[in-house]
Amino acid sequence: MKTQVLITIDTEFSVGGAFADPERNRPVGPEAVFCEVGGRSHGLGFLLDTFAEFGTKATFFVEALNAHFFGDDPMGAIARRIRDAGQDVQLHLHPCWTYFERSDWRSRLQSDPPSDHMHSRSVDTLTGWMQQGIAAFERWGIERPVAMRTGSMMADRNVYRAMEAVGLPLASNIGLAVYRPADPALHLYSGVHRIGGITEAPVLTYADLVLGERTHLKSLTVTGTSWGEARALLDAAQDERVETVVLLTHPFEFAKYTSPGFRDIRPNGINQDRLRRLCRHLADNTDRFETVPISGLQTNAVTNATGRNTLLRVPVHRTLGRILENRVNSLRSA
Numbered sequence: 301m302k303t304q305v306l307i308t309i310d311t312e313f314s315v316g317g318a319f320a321d322p323e324r325n326r327p328v329g330p331e332a333v334f335c336e337v338g339g340r341s342h343g344l345g346f347l348l349d350t351f352a353e354f355g356t357k358a359t360f361f362v363e364a365l366n367a368h369f370f371g372d373d374p375m376g377a378i379a380r381r382i383r384d385a386g387q388d389v390q391l392h393l394h395p396c397w398t399y400f401e402r403s404d405w406r407s408r409l410q411s412d413p414p415s416d417h418m419h420s421r422s423v424d425t426l427t428g429w430m431q432q433g434i435a436a437f438e439r440w441g442i443e444r445p446v447a448m449r450t451g452s453m454m455a456d457r458n459v460y461r462a463m464e465a466v467g468l469p470l471a472s473n474i475g476l477a478v479y480r481p482a483d484p485a486l487h488l489y490s491g492v493h494r495i496g497g498i499t500e501a502p503v504l505t506y507a508d509l510v511l512g513e514r515t516h517l518k519s520l521t522v523t524g525t526s527w528g529e530a531r532a533l534l535d536a537a538q539d540e541r542v543e544t545v546v547l548l549t550h551p552f553e554f555a556k557y558t559s560p561g562f563r564d565i566r567p568n569g570i571n572q573d574r575l576r577r578l579c580r581h582l583a584d585n586t587d588r589f590e591t592v593p594i595s596g597l598q599t600n601a602v603t604n605a606t607g608r609n610t611l612l613r614v615p616v617h618r619t620l621g622r623i624l625e626n627r628v629n630s631l632r633s634a
């Protein structure tokens with residue numbers, strides 16, 4: 301059995317501190333996705349070049365509600381560029397952007413502050429946001445999405461009910477170390493699962509340190525997971541016949557910058573190296589691994605979904621190696 305590897309990239313603009321201090325800060329648009337240094341993109345450009353070099357199939361969850369601030373043009377152009385590079389474009393939603401619907405948003409910040417939560421919402425509210433996102437894809441000239449990821453991986457049953465109502469059959473809304481839903485039925489570490497009528501492929505959550513009774517959980521990301529850990533997890537997924545390994549990243553993880561505002565952008569060499577090693581390894585081991593876009597799950601993993609929920613572990617020396625590597629990366633300024 302090949303392990304299906306889903307590299308998923310949440311592609312989004314940044315509020316850039318505008319809610320905290322609207323006089324000094326403004327939302328950051330394409331700069332937060334391209335992360336350009338000297339005309340070279342260390343965010344989206346780096347990702348698309350790397351995937352083209354190694355024949356990697358990835359999924360970009362493209363945030364659609366930012367149109368309330370930016371209009372259609374900037375993210376529409378980004379979505380078309382991703383599609384034209386042959387990659388999967390699916391829906392990502394951060395409802396905080398709907399705060400900009402009203403022109404008096406600055407004066408409401410104290411009395412009625414913005415919220416980005418997607419859990420604890422009514423099905424009607426969620427359905428409305430999803431329909432806005434689907435409509436944005438249509439205006440952008442992008443094929444209707446079949447998959448969604450909620451902002452900050454916040455989910456409850458109503459999210460899945462709303463997805464069913466609008467016709468979004470595939471989800472990757474769960475990453476337990478990012479957000480832990482209250483509903484134990486959503487405590488999914490790995491694999492492919494059915495939640496109502498929706499197929500969910502959670503971001504891989506694994507155990508890195510076990511201290512007595514306590515198990516420390518991490519979700520698989522480029523910033524949080526070293527190449528040694530990722531490689532050990534891929535092998536463990538093969539050994540334990542886990543159907544899918546889902547990795548979460550963002551274009552801005554491949555650059556360093558000063559927040560808020562994405563000033564002083566420079567490349568993030570360690571994170572770029574981690575992604576290149578992963579893509580090369582997957583290309584060199586196609587007998588064991590296959591990169592698939594989430595839309596590809598419609599035809600294969602859905603019918604084979606076992607619903608098994610395996611918690612993979614990485615050896616402790618890998619974890620200690622990553623802690624050291626990330627320390628070095630944070631000390632390296634430019």
Ligand SMILES: [Zn+2]
Pocket residue numbers: 310312392394450451452
């Ligand atoms: Zn997001």
